[in-house]
Amino acid sequence: APLVLRLVAASVSVAEKAGAIVRNVFNSGELGVVEKDGKNDLQTQADRSAQECIVQSLSRQFPKVTIIGEEEPTGETVDESHLETRLSEEVLKVVCPQNLQSVKDEDVVVWVDPLDGTKEYTEGFLDHVTVLIGVAVNGKAVAGVINQPYYNYKAGPGATLGRTMWGIVGLGAFGVERLVPPADKRIVTTTRSHSNKLVTESIEAMQPDEVLRVGGAGHKVLLVIEGKAHAYVFATPGCKKWDTCAPEAILHALGGRLTDIHGNALQYHRDVKHPNTGGVLATYSDHDWYLSRMPESVKAAVKP
Template structure:
C-alpha cells in the first residue's frame, strides 16, 4: 500500500473510515440518547457528529500527518480519540490506477473537508434517509474526489436489507457504489433546502422553471439525487452551505462528468485562506449546467457577488 500514490491511499482510507462512521451513527441512535447540543442559530450537534469527526480526523491525522484537514465541528482531540482510530483501508480503491495528473500530488497540496454528519437536523427528526457522512478531497483548491456514506440507505426497505451505502469517486476514476442515471425526460425536477428557504432561494428556483421541487435536508443527499437522476439540478441561492458540505459531493459529481459551481458558474475554491461558507451559492447538475446558470436572474446573482 505504501507504494500507491498519496491520493489513492487517502481515498482508500476515507472509504474505510466512512463505513466505520456509519456504524458509529447507527450504534448511537440505538442508545436512544443523541446527545443533542444547540450551537445556536438552529445549528444542532449530536454525539454522532462528535464521535464520527473524532474517528475520521483522528485516523486521517495518524495516517497522513502532513495533510490539512478541516472538520465542521470545533473539537479537541485527546486520549478519547484513540478508541475511534480506524486502520482498515479499502482494497477496492487501491486496486485501481491513479489518474496520471494526480499521481505526484504532494501532502501540502491536499486539504480534506469533513462533515461527520450532514443533515443533523433531519437526523434528530428521524428523517434518516437525508443523513450522509462526507469526506471531500481537494488539491490546490479544486475538489477532485470524495466519499459520501449513507448510514441508513435502505432503512425502509421491505423486506429488511443491509443498511448503508458508500459512494466514492475521483475525477479520472469515475464514481463507484452508485449507477449514473439520466433524469426523467419532459420534466425539470429541482432539489433544494428543506428548512432554509427565503425569497432569494425561491426566486432562483422559480426562474429555473421547475416541474417539481424536492425540498430535502443535507447537501450530500441533494447532490446524490442529482447523481442518480432523481433530480435534474440542485439550486441553492444562499450563503448557508459550507465547504465541508460540498467538497465530497462535488468530487463524486465531477467524477461522473457533472458540475457543481456557484450561482455565477464559477468553481468553488477549497483553500484554507477562503471563507468556509459558500458565499456565492450552489448549483449542481449532471448536464445542461449553463442553462440553469443563465436562468438565474441577474438581480439575484448580484446579491451573491464574490467578496473582494
Template sequence: MATNPSLVVRLVSASVAISNRAGSIIREIMKAGDLGVVHKDKDKTDPQTEADRKAQRCIVASLAKRFPGVTVIGEEDLSQDDSLIEMKDSEEVLKVKCPDDLKDVKPGEVCIWVDPVDGTTEYTQGFLDHVTVLIGVAVNGKAVGGVIHQPYYNYQAGPGAPMGRTMWGIVGVGCFGCENKDSLGGKRVITTTRSHGTEAVQETIDAMQPDEVLRVGGAGHKVLLLLEGRASAYIFASPGCKKWDTCAPQALLNSMGGKLTDVHGNLYEYHKEVKHRNMGGVIAAARNHEFYVSRVPQSIKDQLPAA
C-alpha cells in the same frame, strides 16, 4: 491492487473505510436513544449531536494518524480521539489507476474537508435517508476526490436487510457506488433546501421553470439525487452552506462529468486558508449545468459575491 498507489488514491481508499466506520457510529448512537443534542447558535437552528462529535473524532483521528502533513478541516471544533482510529482500506479504490496529474501530489498540497453528519437536523427529526457522511479531498484548492456515505440507505427494507452504502469518486477516474437510472422522463426536477428557504432561493427556483421541486435535507443527499438521475439540479441561491458541505459532492459530480459552482458558474476552491462559508450559493447539475446558471436572475447574482 495498484503498485505503490498514489497519495490521492490512498486517501480516497482510507476515506471509504473511515466513512463506513463513521456510519456505524451514527447508527449506534441513534439506536442507543440519546442523541446528546446541543445547539451551536442562540436561535437553536444549528444542532450538534453526539453522532456529529464522535463521528468527526473518528474521521479526523484516522486521517491524521495515517496521513501526517495533510490538512484536515472538520465542521465541528473538537479534539481528536485516538481510540476511534480506523486503519482499513477499500481494496476496490486501491485497484484504480491514478490520473497522471494526481500521481505526484504531496501531503502539503492536500486539504480534506469533513462533514461528519451532513443533515444533522434531519437526523434528529427522523428523516434518516437524508443523512450522509462527507469526506472531500482537495489538491491545491481543487476538489479532486471524495466520499459520500449514506448510513441509513435501505433502512426501511425490513429486519436483516443490509444497511448503508458508500459512493466515491476521483476526477479522471469516475464515480462509483451508485447507478444513474435517469428516471426523470424529460422532466426538470429541482432539489433544494427543506429548512433554509428564502425569497431569493424561491425566486431562483421559479426562474428554472421546474416540473417538480424536491425539498430535502443535506447537501450530500441532494447531490446523490443528481448522481442517481432522480433530480436535474440542486439550486441554493443563498450563502448558507460551507466548504465541508460541498467539497466531496463537487468532486463526485466532477468525476462523472457534472458540475457544482456558485450562482455565477465559478468553481469553489478548497485550500486550507479559504473562507469556510460558500458566499455565492450553489448551482449543481449532472448535465446542462450552464443552462441552470444562465437562468439565475441577474438581481440574485448581484446579491451574491463570486467565488
C-alpha cells in the same frame, strides 16, 4: 500507492466506521443536541463522535496533510474504539489518474463533514444523512467519499443498510451509478430546513414541474447523480466547503458539474473562507441554462 489513492482508501474505511457511529448514536436515543447558531444549526453526539473518528483516524495516518472538519474538537480524550486504520482494497487496486500520481502532502486539504443533514437526522429523515470526506489538491476537489448510513432503511429487513460511494476525477465513481432523470419534466431539489426568499425566488425562476425539499448537500447531489432531480439549486450562503467538496468530486468524476450560482468553480485551498457565499448549483446537463435563469436580484445578493 500514490498519496491520493491511499487517502481515498483510508477515507472509505473511515467513512464506513463514521456511518456506523451515526447509527449507534441514533439507536442509543441519546442525541445530545446542541444549538451552534440557533435551532437550524445543530450539533449532536453523532456529529462529535463521527468527526473524532474521521479526523483522528486520518491525521494519525497522514500527519502532514491539512484536515479541516466542520465541528470543533471536544477536548476530551480520544475514544480509541472510534479509530479506523484499515485501507480499502477496492480503492488500492485502481490505477491513479496520471495528474494525481505525484501529489505531495502539502498540496492536499481534506474537507470533513462528519454528518451532513444534522437537522434532518434529529427529525428522523434518516436517508437525508451522509458522511462526507472530500480531497482537494491545489484548491480543486479531486476525490470524494460519501457514506449514506441509512440508505435502504425503508426497504425492509432483507435489505443491506447503508452504502459507501467514492470517486476520483479522471477515473470515475464506484458504489453509485449515473441514472437519467425523466425527460418530460424538470425536477429541482433544494433545502428543506434553510430556505429563505432568495432560495424561493431562484427556484421559481427555474420553472420546475416538481421541487424536492430535502436535507443535506451530499443527499441532494446524490439525487442529481441518480436521476431523481435535474438540478440542485441553493442560492444562499449557508453551505460550507465540507458540504460540497466530496459531492462535487464524485459528481464531476461522473461527468456532472457543481459551481456557485454564477458559474464559478468552488475553491478548496486551506486558507479559503469556509462558507460557499456564492451559493451552489449542481447539474448533469443544461448547467448554463440554470445559470441564465438565475434572477439578477438573487445574483446581486449572493456574491462569491
